Amino acid sequence: MDHTEDLSARVLLKHILTTEPPRTPITRSATSRSSRQGNKDGGAQTPQDLLRHSLKHRLRESITRKSLPPPKRRTASVVLKRINMPATASMLFDDGDTPRHILRNILRTEPVRTPVVHDRAASGEPQPSSANSSIASKRQSTELSGFDLPDLTISDVVSTAKGLSRKRPRRSLNVTAFEKRLRDGEDVEGQNEEASQDNSSLSLSSSTSLSLKTPYVDVHTEKRGLQRRVSNRRKITEEEFGAAVNRRHMGEASSFVQPERGPSDTAYSEGFTLGLSKLSEPDITTDILHCNTALYAQTDAMTSNYTTVATQDKPTAMASQLQRQMSEMEQSELREEKSMNAFPTEEEAVAEPQGEEYISESQENAGGSTTNGQAQDVAVMSKSEDEENVVEAQTGEEGATDSQADEEEEEKEDGGVDSEPEEDGTTRSQSEEVQPDSRTQEEKEEEEEEEEKEDAVESQIEEECAVDAQHEEEEKDEDDAVDSQSDEKESAVDSLPEEEEEEEEEEEVAEYESNQEDPAEVSVSQFKPEDEHDGEEEVEEDGEQASEQLDGDLEHVSRRAHRSEGGLVVPVTEAEGDLADGPEARLSDGKSKAYTTFDLQNIAEMGSHESGPPHSTEFSNHGQRDASEAEKENSFDPPPVMQDIEDNGQMSDESPEEAAAQEEEEEEEEEWEDDEEIEDAPSKTPAFVRQKRDLLRPDPLASPSVLKNIQASASDSGDLPAPAPKQVRKRRAGPSRKAGGLPKNYLMSIFKHFAKTKVSADVYPVLQEIMDKFFERLADDLETYAIHAKRKTIEVEDAELLLRRQGHVSDKVPVEVLIEKYLRMDQRRLLIPIATSGNVVFPKKRR
Amino acid sequence: MLNKAPKLKHTVKGKMKSNVKMGPASEAMLELLTLVFVNSLAEEAKAKAFEEKSATIRAQHLKAVSKKVLKKARG
Numbered sequence: 001m002d003h004t005e006d007l008s009a010r011v012l013l014k015h016i017l018t019t020e021p022p023r024t025p026i027t028r029s030a031t032s033r034s035s036r037q038g039n040k041d042g043g044a045q046t047p048q049d050l051l052r053h054s055l056k057h058r059l060r061e062s063i064t065r066k067s068l069p070p071p072k073r074r075t076a077s078v079v080l081k082r083i084n085m086p087a088t089a090s091m092l093f094d095d096g097d098t099p100r101h102i103l104r105n106i107l108r109t110e111p112v113r114t115p116v117v118h119d120r121a122a123s124g125e126p127q128p129s130s131a132n133s134s135i136a137s138k139r140q141s142t143e144l145s146g147f148d149l150p151d152l153t154i155s156d157v158v159s160t161a162k163g164l165s166r167k168r169p170r171r172s173l174n175v176t177a178f179e180k181r182l183r184d185g186e187d188v189e190g191q192n193e194e195a196s197q198d199n200s201s202l203s204l205s206s207s208t209s210l211s212l213k214t215p216y217v218d219v220h221t222e223k224r225g226l227q228r229r230v231s232n233r234r235k236i237t238e239e240e241f242g243a244a245v246n247r248r249h250m251g252e253a254s255s256f257v258q259p260e261r262g263p264s265d266t267a268y269s270e271g272f273t274l275g276l277s278k279l280s281e282p283d284i285t286t287d288i289l290h291c292n293t294a295l296y297a298q299t300d301a302m303t304s305n306y307t308t309v310a311t312q313d314k315p316t317a318m319a320s321q322l323q324r325q326m327s328e329m330e331q332s333e334l335r336e337e338k339s340m341n342a343f344p345t346e347e348e349a350v351a352e353p354q355g356e357e358y359i360s361e362s363q364e365n366a367g368g369s370t371t372n373g374q375a376q377d378v379a380v381m382s383k384s385e386d387e388e389n390v391v392e393a394q395t396g397e398e399g400a401t402d403s404q405a406d407e408e409e410e411e412k413e414d415g416g417v418d419s420e421p422e423e424d425g426t427t428r429s430q431s432e433e434v435q436p437d438s439r440t441q442e443e444k445e446e447e448e449e450e451e452e453k454e455d456a457v458e459s460q461i462e463e464e465c466a467v468d469a470q471h472e473e474e475e476k477d478e479d480d481a482v483d484s485q486s487d488e489k490e491s492a493v494d495s496l497p498e499e500e501e502e503e504e505e506e507e508e509v510a511e512y513e514s515n516q517e518d519p520a521e522v523s524v525s526q527f528k529p530e531d532e533h534d535g536e537e538e539v540e541e542d543g544e545q546a547s548e549q550l551d552g553d554l555e556h557v558s559r560r561a562h563r564s565e566g567g568l569v570v571p572v573t574e575a576e577g578d579l580a581d582g583p584e585a586r587l588s589d590g591k592s593k594a595y596t597t598f599d600l601q602n603i604a605e606m607g608s609h610e611s612g613p614p615h616s617t618e619f620s621n622h623g624q625r626d627a628s629e630a631e632k633e634n635s636f637d638p639p640p641v642m643q644d645i646e647d648n649g650q651m652s653d654e655s656p657e658e659a660a661a662q663e664e665e666e667e668e669e670e671e672w673e674d675d676e677e678i679e680d681a682p683s684k685t686p687a688f689v690r691q692k693r694d695l696l697r698p699d700p701l702a703s704p705s706v707l708k709n710i711q712a713s714a715s716d717s718g719d720l721p722a723p724a725p726k727q728v729r730k731r732r733a734g735p736s737r738k739a740g741g742l743p744k745n746y747l748m749s750i751f752k753h754f755a756k757t758k759v760s761a762d763v764y765p766v767l768q769e770i771m772d773k774f775f776e777r778l779a780d781d782l783e784t785y786a787i788h789a790k791r792k793t794i795e796v797e798d799a800e801l802l803l804r805r806q807g808h809v810s811d812k813v814p815v816e817v818l819i820e821k822y823l824r825m826d827q828r829r830l831l832i833p834i835a836t837s838g839n840v841v842f843p844k845k846r847r
Numbered sequence: 848m849l850n851k852a853p854k855l856k857h858t859v860k861g862k863m864k865s866n867v868k869m870g871p872a873s874e875a876m877l878e879l880l881t882l883v884f885v886n887s888l889a890e891e892a893k894a895k896a897f898e899e900k901s902a903t904i905r906a907q908h909l910k911a912v913s914k915k916v917l918k919k920a921r922g
Contacts, residue, residue: 747885750882750885751885751888751889754885754886754888754889754890755889755890755892755893755904756889756893757893757896757902757903757904758902758903758904759903759904760903760904760905760906762905762906763892763904763905763906763909765906766906766909766910766913767888767909769913770888770909770913770916770917771881771885773917774881774884774917774920775881777917777920777921778877778880778881781921782867783867786867787867792867792868793867793868793869793870793873794867794868794869794870794873795870795872795873796870796872796873796875796876798873798876799873799876799877799879799880800876802880803879803880803883806883806919806920806921807919808883818879818883819875819879822878822879822882822883822886823875823878823879823882827875827878827879828875830871830872830875831872831875831876843872
């Protein structure tokens with residue numbers, strides 16, 4: 001104890017010297033030590049390393065059997081051996097002469113300070129033990145203090161060890177055991193040493209602050225163990241991680257299961273599922289953005305139509321589509337799309353009259369397959385307005401796809417026609433929320449068709465479609481198609497019984513044309529005299545002009561459409577301006593999109609209005625041009641455009657027949673446009689759009705047959721109702737589906753926010769269901785309350801009553817509390833009176 | 848809460864049998880109702896999940912509590 005205080009090296013040294021220097025058998029000469037250093041047993045490491053190793057080893061040993069002094073001794077010796085430092089260790093301690101050795105010996109012999117040391121010393125082999133201890137002590141010292149030489153001074157070691165002991169908490173040494181061991185181990189060495197050791201050990205032990213409890217061996221062993229373990233672990237983890245990463249890269253979410261990844265697995269799986277779900281959605285979102293939602297709904301319809309009969313498809317599809325679109329006015333998307341579509345149609349209509357190309361295109365397309373489509377369209381057009389509109393929209397899409405594919409050439413022609421119908425279509429589209437995609441496509445189809453047939457009606461249809469689709473690329477194609485179609489339609493207009501739609505479309509187209517440009521009117525007039533060939537010519541002319549206009553407009557519109565913002569007015573004006581600049585240029589520029597949309601719309605309008613043939617011709621021209629221009633998915637637009645046209649019912653100039661013919665042509669053109677659109681602008685349109693087009697194309701293919709059977713429109717009309725309902729049904733499915741659920745991410749985010757813990761992704765369907773039921777009940781209750789209050793509008797008090805009945809609000813808890821808790825500021829402002837400047841309180845307090 | 852609850856009104860109106868209108872203020876109340884409901888749902892589900900010693904809310908937890916919470920929100 002007295003020594004405990006005096007741990008200075010000097011004191012210890014003196015003590016040691018007095019007792020006996022070379023306690024440890026290892027006391028060799030410094031040379032030996034050096035030699036040891038030189039050949040660190042096999043390892044040939046630096047003495048420090050050896051020391052460290054031995055220390056660790058010893059520590060480990062001591063830790064494992066600290067209660068057993070004898071074994072410790074042995075272990076120490078064993079450790080020593082393992083350390084392969086017996087000789088060297090012994091060598092180390094051989095030098096008892098030098099202070100270093102002395103210190104070392106002290107360290108060794110002082111179990112208290114450095115249990116390892118003492119243990120070693122106490123171990124059976126004095127040398128090894130001493131070596132161990134010395135080594136340990138050395139190591140400690142070296143490690144701690146970085147000294148290479150062993151510190152014989154126990155105090156030093158101890159102190160240094162204590163001070164620098166960064167080892168993990170040594171086990172409290174059993175001092176007595178240590179001492180015993182020391183004594184035992186030091187029997188050979190010398191009792192003096194032992195005594196001294198004991199003293200020192202005692203002092204040391206007493207003084208040891210438990211920091212150096214563990215013997216050197218332990219330290220060494222521990223270190224080793226730690227090191228090894230650490231390294232092993234690292235390896236494993238790295239490997240595992242690498243493997244896991246690889247696996248992950250391979251896409252094996254499931255395989256990525258590791259204990260560490262428990263949570264990550266969940267996340268991954270969640271992410272996986274989410275990703276999967278997202279995969280299904282992007283198309284929809286993009287489609288929605290591009291107002292191509294109609295495409296989705298219609299794709300099935302289109303394909304079915306296509307497969308069923310070509311004749312009916314376009315007009316019936318368009319008509320049905322238009323109908324459906326009208327019914328789905330609530331959808332904001334549709335609104336946007338409509339606005340967008342409106343523009344293209346207008347543009348198209350404007351462009352059409354300007355388009356010289358239209359004429360050429362129409363001429364070119366005269367013999368094209370678009371004629372068939374146009375004929376079909378025309379025939380379809382002849383059917384009931386609604387049917388036609390819807391079908392036309394659909395067929396327009398189909399036709400657009402077909403026309404797109406077929407009429408890349410006919411861009412110009414369609415443009416002219418499309419512009420006219422598009423104009424009308426825009427007006428109608430504005431009024432209606434027709435899915436722009438369908439419209440644009442329809443328009444495109446119409447445009448394409450027009451080219452071939454130059455039927456105003458068709459062009460209208462196509463324009464409508466084009467407007468809906470609002471795809472620039474397809475405009476041209478559609479225009480061509482529409483133009484051709486319109487031409488053809490005109491010929492078949494007379495035979496078409498479905499004058500209503502045509503008239504409407506024509507009217508619309510005519511209106512649009514008149515509104516937009518003189519050429520439109522001219523085309524309208526042209527439409528009138530033209531029944532077949534004349535109509536085509538006129539349509540072409542008109543279409544060209546209109547298409548040109550429409551092209552310019554369509555471009556703008558289409559661009560806007562893509563932005564999915566209803567800036568109808570602006571694009572229209574711009575389009576008009578553009579159209580005025582250079583119809584031809586427009587057509588060629590690829591404003592076909594807008595153009596076709598316009599055309600399609602116009603066509604649709606024309607068809608619906610069944611206005612005078614001139615309009616139809618114009619529309620057809622427009623449509624053709626549009627079709628040619630907007631090769632993209634404007635095919636879808638025609639149907640909605642058609643509807644719009646019908647709705648507007650402004651067209652009165654064009655004769656029903658012509659309008660019908662135009663419509664049919666438009667439809668066909670639309671179809672063509674669609675095809676063309678798809679073909680011409682593969683790079684521009686996203687994949688999903690292309691897919692839609694592909695789907696639509698088959699439908700438009702049917703339209704050619706319709707065009708061919710213009711005269712057989714009567715028969716077609718019979719067929720139209722069948723596919724129209726189908727398409728209608730399918731289209732409805734989409735919107736109704738959407739109406740069902742809340743957005744997924746919104747729901748999940750809210751739920752997670754309220755849950756405040758992790759939420760697995762698989763809760764979403766269940767959550768959906770629950771919310772479904774909840775909304776059902778909610779609506780029911782609110783309605784009941786409102787009706788009970790003899791009101792037709794649900795008011796705030798109804799909701800408050802519901803909350804009260806649910807127990808969330810009571811007399812003690814006013815509803816305002818909840819409002820403030822949950823709602824955003826803009827909502828709160830509606831509910832809680834806020835005083836604003838001017839002594840105005842809003843909302844007015846009702847109670 | 849921070850978002851706008853897209854299509855909420857549309858969804859609810861879709862469920863309505865008779866055609867009734869809704870003012871803007873009532874739309875806000877609608878949101879409030881849904882939020883309150885989802886809140887209670889989430890709370891119950893969380894409790895259930897803790898009951899099963901799981902830090903993550905899973906579908907089965909949700910299902911188990913849904914019936915109860917729905918009944919409570921009947922009014």
